[in-house]
Amino acid sequence: MKQGRYRLATVVLAACMSGWAPSAFAAAADAPLTIQVNGAVVETPAGIHAAGDQLMVPLRWTAEQLGATVEWEPSARAVIISRPPVMAKQKMLDSYRQGLTLQSPEKEKQMCPIPAGARQLRLPDGETRPLVLHLKQTGQGSKPKLTVSQGNDGYVIYDAAFRDGRVYVLQDWLEELFHARVQYDKTARTLSIQTPQPEAIEEQIAEIERHLVPSTPDEAVMLWGRGEQTRSGALQYAALSPELRKQLNRIPDEMNWVTGVSSPWVGPITVKEKKKLSETAFAYTVTFPEITSAGPPYPTATEQFVVERLSANGTTGWYITDMVQASPYGLFSPNAS
Known part of the structure; x- marks a missing residue:
């Protein structure tokens, strides 16, 4: 950062x-x-x-x-x-x-x-x-x-x-x-x-x-997801590994730590796929409806990322280490790689 x-x-x-x-x-x-x-x-x-x-x-x-x-x-x-x-x-x-x-x-x-x-x-x-x-x-x-x-x-x-x-x-x-x-x-x-x-x-x-500090890979995913649902850039930031934080293509300070927009907003998040890469790494695909006050049907957004077990600042936890596919609702813009 x-x-x-x-x-x-x-x-x-x-x-x-x-x-x-x-x-x-x-x-x-x-x-x-x-x-x-x-x-x-x-x-x-x-x-x-x-x-x-x-x-x-x-x-x-x-x-x-x-x-x-x-x-x-x-x-x-x-x-x-x-x-x-x-x-x-x-x-x-x-x-x-x-x-x-x-x-x-x-x-x-x-x-x-x-x-x-x-x-x-x-x-x-x-x-x-x-x-x-x-x-x-x-x-x-x-x-x-x-x-x-x-x-x-x-x-x-x-x-x-x-x-x-x-x-x-x-x-x-x-x-x-x-x-x-x-x-x-x-x-x-x-x-x-x-x-x-x-x-x-x-x-x-x-x-x-x-x-x-996420104690499981699923908890890291849910921490990121709640950050998007509440437009809290800080919660999303907490879910990222120290190295991935340096790769952010949106500057949280300049966004006042607020992400997304008032409408549409992030609906319930579903884990569509969880793939074990190793004992300390998992790949996730999640989806969620992009909700508006107009009512359904809603378009669906997809995100993909890798979660790994790391030690950072003397604490061991699970963090998102790679944002493979981003949505417009988080700290990464959709063209993040």
Whole structure:
């Protein structure tokens, strides 16, 4: 796998600024605002103001506080924000959480099971509340907007504010864009921002991966399959041998560790053929329906791969060592060999 490559998040100013008058914002309380970033008090920048139950915070200042770098491209009228490397690991952790979270009993019956070693694993907490990313529409006239793209993610911020050459966004966008934990106490007039911690994320990923080492060749196949069914690139990655990971023709970081598409999606996986190559190697052919909301009949996708028993990083397990035939739903594109 290629290291050190992180897709830039591009924030594009997409509306004409001339003739636009910002709507009135709620006045801030008289008490000064205290801002803490990772527990340390920082100087409060000018221009922060209330909007509903949130604060509007300057995007450049906040990005830099969270470890990102910012560039301005006048010709394109674009703000380029390069996210810190920890964001890639955070996306990987999110992908593991997505793949290992139990679905409804009815849906689980159609899916590859969670590996036995990971069923009692305590997953890190995900989003604890719904984010409010847009204000209720008030007033008339056109608003300037920000279009945000990063990897496979795309967003449009309709409620950005532009004051004195600065761009302000709702505080919840810090959670959406940077995975920061943000809490605003209106009574105490404090804004707390907690960024993802690299050491903690690395430890959580390592703990998950220790519980995911496939103990049988079938378990390696099911781990890969569940990764495709849940669009979890991390689960698929865990099923691959170290050498095969280096041969990926799709970069997981650039995909935000998300594979496939929302429709069609991967249905129940069937092992059509399992051929013993040696005491430590098996060849598999699997099929699955490509399901859509339109209903059957569904086309059938086929994948073929070799699974071998290997020792890696001091642990022995079964891993996919050769992707003979890929589908569009995994980490390998269909032309992978």
